[in-house]
Amino acid sequence: MTHVVTDNCIKCKYMDCVEVCPVDCFYVGENMLVIHPDECIDCGVCVPECPAEAIFADSDIPSDSHWLGLNRKYAGLWPNIVAKSEPPPDADAWNGAPNKYAEHFSPQPGEHEGSDERPDPRSATEVAGSGRSDIRAAKGEV
Numbered sequence: 001m002t003h004v005v006t007d008n009c010i011k012c013k014y015m016d017c018v019e020v021c022p023v024d025c026f027y028v029g030e031n032m033l034v035i036h037p038d039e040c041i042d043c044g045v046c047v048p049e050c051p052a053e054a055i056f057a058d059s060d061i062p063s064d065s066h067w068l069g070l071n072r073k074y075a076g077l078w079p080n081i082v083a084k085s086e087p088p089p090d091a092d093a094w095n096g097a098p099n100k101y102a103e104h105f106s107p108q109p110g111e112h113e114g115s116d117e118r119p120d121p122r123s124a125t126e127v128a129g130s131g132r133s134d135i136r137a138a139k140g141e142v
């Protein structure tokens with residue numbers, strides 16, 4: 001179980017969600033954020049914080065949706081983000097716009113601004129020692 005970021009984050013990217021996540025599992029692209037499914041503890045506190053209402057439990061989206069796979073893929077490619085920075089100046093104008101993924105999704109990574117000192121998520125060796133044990137403990141797995 002995890003939560004996932006979906007279409008309406010694209011070009012809104014308000015980043016209120018990153019401030020409340022207890023395990024810092026958001027990753028930043030050029031124009032949206034994603035959640036790492038293996039790091040999210042499914043607490044749900046980010047959901048009401050998102051002005052774009054773009055975050056859902058994976059159990060609340062269609063099983064054939066591409067959003068879970070997209071969150072997983074890009075959480076492995078984009079930098080971690082733990083603090084809010086300036087949202088796009090036209091974020092409010094894009095809130096609720098249709099077909100954002102098809103027309104506006106960018107696979108490019110976002111800036112590291114607001115990121116902490118965590119190691120690059122692409123380094124599997126370093127990630128293994130970057131708090132996963134704490135996350136598993138929070139999940140009751142250890």
Ligand code: SF4
Pocket residue numbers: 005008009010012013014015016017018032033049050051052053054055
């Ligand atoms: S608060 Fe919502 S719109 Fe903003 S970055 Fe987080 S998921 Fe995207």
Ligand code: SF4
Pocket residue numbers: 002003020021022023024025026035039040041042043044045046047
């Ligand atoms: S559900 Fe909780 S752990 Fe998962 S991304 Fe949201 S705030 Fe973070």
